[in-house]
Structure formats: C-alpha cells, structure tokens
Amino acid sequence: MERYSRQVLFQPIGREGQEKLGRARVLLVGCGALGSVLAEILVRAGIGRLTLADRDYVDESNLQRQSLYTEADAREGLPKAVAAVRHLREINSAVEIVERIADVNALSVASLVQEQDLILDGTDNFETRYLLNDASLKWNIPWIYGACVGSYGLCLAFLPGLTACLRCVLQQLPPPGSSPTCDTSGVVGPIVHLVAALQAAEALKILTGNLRQVNRKVVTVDVWENRVATLDLSQLNRDGRCPACGQRRFEFLEGAHEGRTQALCGRNAVQIWRSSPRPVDFKPIAERLARLGPVQYNEFLLRAHVDNLEIALFRDGRGIIRGTQNSDEAQRIYAKYIGN
Numbered sequence: 001m002e003r004y005s006r007q008v009l010f011q012p013i014g015r016e017g018q019e020k021l022g023r024a025r026v027l028l029v030g031c032g033a034l035g036s037v038l039a040e041i042l043v044r045a046g047i048g049r050l051t052l053a054d055r056d057y058v059d060e061s062n063l064q065r066q067s068l069y070t071e072a073d074a075r076e077g078l079p080k081a082v083a084a085v086r087h088l089r090e091i092n093s094a095v096e097i098v099e100r101i102a103d104v105n106a107l108s109v110a111s112l113v114q115e116q117d118l119i120l121d122g123t124d125n126f127e128t129r130y131l132l133n134d135a136s137l138k139w140n141i142p143w144i145y146g147a148c149v150g151s152y153g154l155c156l157a158f159l160p161g162l163t164a165c166l167r168c169v170l171q172q173l174p175p176p177g178s179s180p181t182c183d184t185s186g187v188v189g190p191i192v193h194l195v196a197a198l199q200a201a202e203a204l205k206i207l208t209g210n211l212r213q214v215n216r217k218v219v220t221v222d223v224w225e226n227r228v229a230t231l232d233l234s235q236l237n238r239d240g241r242c243p244a245c246g247q248r249r250f251e252f253l254e255g256a257h258e259g260r261t262q263a264l265c266g267r268n269a270v271q272i273w274r275s276s277p278r279p280v281d282f283k284p285i286a287e288r289l290a291r292l293g294p295v296q297y298n299e300f301l302l303r304a305h306v307d308n309l310e311i312a313l314f315r316d317g318r319g320i321i322r323g324t325q326n327s328d329e330a331q332r333i334y335a336k337y338i339g340n
C-alpha cells in the first residue's frame with residue numbers, strides 16, 4: 001500500500017478504493033497514442049489485470065506521440081502489445097499484464113471482453129468503436145471513448161443502462177473518408193496526453209465504485225484553438241429507438257459491417273485478414289521473398305519489401321501492406337506474395 005500512498009490519501013479513493021483497483025480487470029483496445037498513456041496511468045495506479053490488445057507494430061513515426069515506445073522497439077519491429085508489456089512490467093511488476101497481438105473484430109471480441117470490468121478505447125477507427133459499443137451493451141461492461149486528431153480531441157464515458165450509447169450519439173457509421181484522421185490532419189502530442197488523462201480519470205472513478213462522479217457529458221478540447229467545451233447528452237435515446245441500447249440489435253457483433261481489408265489511420269497502409277486464420281511459418285516465406293528485397297523476421301512478425309511496398313505478416317496470417325491505401329492493390333499484393 002505504501003507504493004500507492006498518495007492515491008490512498010486522496011479521499012474519494014482511500015484504502016477501499018485502492019483495494020477495488022487491485023482487483024479490477026481492464027481491457028485496453030489499441031496501444032497507440034492514447035493507449036500508451038492509458039496503460040501507463042492504470043498500471044502505475046495498481047489495477048489488478050490489464051489486457052492489451054493491439055494489431056500493429058512499432059514504427060519510427062509513432063515515437064512522436066506514443067509515449068511507451070523507444071527507438072529500439074521500432075528497430076526491432078516489435079508488435080506494440082509485446083513492447084508495451086515489456087515496458088509496463090518494468091513500471092509495476094505487481095500488475096498482471098496480458099498481451100494479445102490481435103485485431104479486435106467481431107470474431108475475437110467476445111473472448112477479449114469476457115471477465116473484464118471496463119473497456120478502454122485506444123483505437124483510431126469507428127468500426128472498432130461500434131463493435132466495442134455493442135460488446136459493452138451485450139455484456140454490461142462500461143467503456144470509455146477517446147479520440148483525437150490534429151489539436152482536437154474528445155472523451156465520453158458510456159455506462160450501460162445509465163447513459164446513452166455510442167449509437168445514440170452517432171446513429172450511423174460515418175462513411176470511410178468522411179471524417180478527418182491522423183492520416184490527413186496529423187496530430188500533436190499534447191492533445192493525446194490530455195484526452196487519455198480524461199479517459200483515465202473516468203476509469204479510476206468507475207473502477208473505485210465512484211459511479212456518481214462519472215462525467216455524463218462529452219468533453220471536447222482543442223489545445224490550439226484554446227477551446228474546452230462540454231455537451232450534455234442525457235436527453236438522447238429517451239424513446240428507446242436506438243438499435244443498440246434500445247432494441248438490443250448488435251449489428252457490429254454479428255459482423256454485418258466487416259470486410260476483409262481495412263485502411264489504417266496514420267499509416268498509409270491497409271490491413272488484410274485471411275478468411276480462416278491459421279498459423280504461418282515465416283521461414284519459407286522469408287526465403288522466397290528474400291530474392292525480391294530485404295526481409296527480416298522475429299518470432300512475432302515478418303517484414304518484407306517488395307514492389308516499393310512493405311508487407312508485415314503476423315503469425316496468424318494477418319497482414320499489413322504499407323505504402324498503399326488501395327484495398328484491391330493490397331489484396332493483390334497479399335495474394336501474390338503470401339498466398340490465400
């Protein structure tokens with residue numbers, strides 16, 4: 001308890017709150033910019049178990065804002081989940097930390113959210129957030145939405161049965177390319193830390209049982225335009241017509257919106273799945289691709305350069321094709337060099 005003395009002295013948490021934190025199980029989806037900060041705050045605060053799910057690997061262009069990672073992580077090409085867990089264990093060895101190098105999608109989400117007390121959004125896309133929203137409602141787990149782009153960001157906590165849900169706020173999935181992303185507008189470090197700090201504060205309230213303190217309003221901040229605002233959403237979905245929280249139709253969990261490819265925010269890259277995931281043997285692929293360009297691989301990931309593109313291939317056959325945003329081109333490259 002000495003380790004957490006300053007937090008225990010803070011009266012709304014106290015000894016009882018700290019013990020609750022010590023038993024709390026949290027799923028963090030996405031360990032990029034927001035996820036780095038969220039993971040560090042929660043691990044330092046002494047939660048019981050953190051499950052980290054991330055599908056990506058550390059790249060040099062992440063280091064400007066993704067505060068858990070180092071140049072060595074980027075050089076090694078480590079999956080973010082692996083690098084994050086290494087650093088987090090050095091920060092607090094008492095916290096159980098579970099790494100999942102995985103895409104969170106309609107197939108994988110059920111096993112990830114089981115036995116969690118809270119879901120934290122460190123993602124960069126609406127498809128995954130709508131999926132988390134469905135999972136939150138179906139399994140009655142609070143989740144905390146966070147997003148930032150440019151110098152602007154927002155935070156909103158969703159408590160099933162007590163607040164509106166994401167689909168009350170945004171009925172339809174915004175069409176691809178309709179909203180600004182880190183890809184098109186960039187992002188500055190301070191807004192990431194600010195939004196993640198807001199999310200982490202709501203997380204501490206929820207995990208210590210201070211539900212009445214949870215902010216029921218959406219908070220928006222622009223650190224460049226010097227604007228902070230809140231918006232009250234308590235009047236939303238009074239009529240129960242929301243398909244997700246009102247009618248309990250979980251379209252994203254059912255996979256109705258899933259494709260086999262997806263453009264990735266900030267990466268000029270496309271992610272591609274196999275229709276039936278199965279383990280991949282890197283060695284023969286590396287030997288084959290080495291004739292075409294530089295190839296490196298470790299136990300988690302293979303990276304190869306072909307046709308002015310980079311292919312990153314994970315153990316389960318999932319690929320990230322970098323250097324294009326064209327799904328058809330990415331599928332063609334994957335089929336040509338990896339197979340189907």
Ligand SMILES: [Zn+2]
Nearest residue numbers: 165168242245
């Ligand atoms: Zn709703």
